[in-house]
Amino acid sequence: MQAAILYTISFASALGFLLAWRLSQLLTTYARRRFFSLLSKWAVYTLVWPRLRGSSDISIAAAATVVFLVTGNVVGSTLAIQGRAALSLRLARLCAINSVPLFLGGRTNYILDKLFRFSAKHSYLLHRWVGRISIVQGIIHAVLSMVQSQFDLGKIELALLVVSSVIIVFSLLFIRRRVYEIFLGTHSLASMALLVLLWLHTDKRNILILCCLSIGSGLNFMQKIIWLSCLIYQNMGAGPPCEASVLQLDNQILQVIIKLKRPITVESGQYIYLSIPGLRSLGMSIFEWHPYMVAWSNVDDAADNSRSMTIVLFIQPRRGLTKELGNMHQEHGSKSRWMKAIVDGPYGSSDLCSLGDYDKVLFMADGIGIAAHLLSIRSLLLAHNDRTARVRRISLVWLVESKDQTRWALEFLHRLHDTDTLQILNIYLLLPDENEGASVGQQVQFNTGKDRIYTDTSKLDVEFWIREEWKAEAGNMLVTMCGSPQFEVLIRKAVCLSGYDIALRANEFQPDLGYSTLS
Incomplete structure (x- = not known):
């Protein structure tokens, strides 16, 4: 009976998709363009909540996505549940399912960026909300487990709660904005620690959770390998290193000129991550990575048929890396000083x-x-x-x-x-x-x-x-x-x-x- 119902739903869905596709072909080009134009104007760019400092705009489409995520997880957590034990197990499974896209990463997600062309703004929005839902589900699961075992927590469970608390505290808007560099480092380390602890905590007989953890770990490992390979190729090897120089344009704007080690394809709307290790003593700035949109690019052909590429960034100094860039220019005055730089990217799809x-x-x-x-x-x-x-x-x-x-x-x-x-x-x-x-x-x-x-x-x-x-x-x-x-x-x-x-x-x-x- 269940197989028949599943087949009926699948067949009806496929038929409905085919009919919708054929209907779209009957529409004129003007009608399609007008429909998507109105949809974009009223759903994507009409705001429900203008962004706060350090947050994102919440449009009608974004708000609908968040409501859909929350509603789906609430219904999925409570539907046909009988008893605390069943609720605790359901929450654990949903938490594992939601954790799969989280372990793709947020800063250098080659899979979403290069393959699916997912914009950074939408990726960060979904990452934050899926993360919040997953953390809440994990905490409720832990509380229910504590009640069932009469507050007998093991070392791994206690470590899970500590790591989750660290992620929650540093992800709060007013904390994340003030200590952004610390947030990036602690968030990455805590996420890796959380993944390891989940492996140690999970019952090996729970096939669904083990599959989710395996998929999340595999995707995370794969994208890290791809990211590291591209980073090494772009910044290491024979020849002149990648260098950056800072010019003070006025009281508020800095111009950063970067000579790349190897030419890259930079399209309009794309951005790079920049690190200049020499800005701080002992090269500690290598842990500071900030995204900057490429404002301009030049490719020069040399006499030996080699090609050199220069990109230009415009930066408004505030805190952290941008403040250090401004201080570097003030120390050297009008003289242009070239410092070794590391460039990661470009990311983002062309507009x-x-x-x-x-x-x-x-x-x-x-x-x-x-x-x-x-x-x-x-x-x-x-x-x-x-x-x-x-x-x-x-x-x-x-x-x-x-x-x-x-x-x-x-x-x-x-x-x-x-x-x-x-x-x-x-x-x-x-x-x-x-x-x-x-x-x-x-x-x-x-x-x-x-x-x-x-x-x-x-x-x-x-x-x-x-x-x-x-x-x-x-x-x-x-x-x-x-x-x-x-x-x-x-x-x-x-x-x-x-x-x-x-x-x-x-x-x-x-x-x-x-x-x-x-x-």
């Missing part, structure tokens, strides 16, 4: 495919958020010149925090201007008034040096820019943004209330996230 499907793309940024757009715009321009992207109009609106901020970015804006041989790019710099410090004031005399780089001193009006870009030329339109939470809230509201069929996209790395490329 060129999503950008190239639109006729008009409006890039909006404030402050250092411009760093997330430079390489994307260049890739889009090159694709347009090669006739591999449909885009016909590109606009960049940049709200700068001071006139000095435009000095360091102007070099890269000029390069974008010169790359635009078909003249589809317009750049608008919203310059603040020097006296009032806001984007309102007297006319600012500033020569951009290019005919399609404009300055504007009027107050930021997001609705105006969206409306003008929408009317400028026929075709579908995308707005992509990167900046402070307040800046992005204005753009989200303007797009959702505009009434236009405009797609919206937020950069996954934000200036105030703990794992940010820009922090």
Whole structure:
């Protein structure tokens, strides 16, 4: 009977999937594009809870995923349960099942990143919530086991509780944000210790839990081997080492120039992990790894047919590694000092495919958020010149925090201007008034040096820019943004209330996230 029911469910599911696929083929291209555009705008980029400092945005889609996870685990834990012993065993099994994706890792997950193209923002969100659910299930299982055995805990069980407590304490937002480097180290060590203790604690007769632990351990080991092999290949071997130099651009921005040991393929929207061992005594900075989005890349062909590659990062110094980078520049003044660096990556999927499907793309940024757009715009321009992207109009609106901020970015804006041989790019710099410090004031005399780089001193009006870009030329339109939470809230509201069929996209790395490329 059970086999018949299982076959019926499987057959009905396959038939339903086939019908849904055939129905999607009947839809026109415009209908599909409009449906997914509206779905993206209202589900993915409409926020339920704006991000806190060091956390992530909770959109409608993200909130629905979290509710689905919690509800599924609650129902799975309590459905048809009879007695504490059955509940304890069910929780142990669910905890083991949830632990499988957790042991894939969070920082260097090649399986999710390279194979499934899972974004870092969504990966971290799921990692945190699945981890919370798994920890809660494990703790309740431990409490029920203590009650059944009248509080007779062994050494392994006690160690499991201690390690779980360490993971919980250091994962709290206000602690994780303040001691981020310590959090990364303790989280990795505690996770490995937890995996070993689970092997020692598990009853060898429980096949399901043993299978989950085997799969989790195997995936963790495999991705660690892949990560270590790629790291050694990129940074070791004959020839000049990978080096980094820091330049102070203004009071808030650092430019880090990295000469890579071997050229790598860096696409727009991708990021690397950077470590500079010499920043601290005894090379202790080798344990400090921060992700930074690649703002620019150059490949030079040498006379001996070899190729050298340089990548550029823009960083806003705060604490930890970024603060040490600022101190390094202050110690050496204007002299450029090259230090040995270790580069891990690149990670993340290219955003060129999503950008190239639109006729008009409006890039909006404030402050250092411009760093997330430079390489994307260049890739889009090159694709347009090669006739591999449909885009016909590109606009960049940049709200700068001071006139000095435009000095360091102007070099890269000029390069974008010169790359635009078909003249589809317009750049608008919203310059603040020097006296009032806001984007309102007297006319600012500033020569951009290019005919399609404009300055504007009027107050930021997001609705105006969206409306003008929408009317400028026929075709579908995308707005992509990167900046402070307040800046992005204005753009989200303007797009959702505009009434236009405009797609919206937020950069996954934000200036105030703990794992940010820009922090």
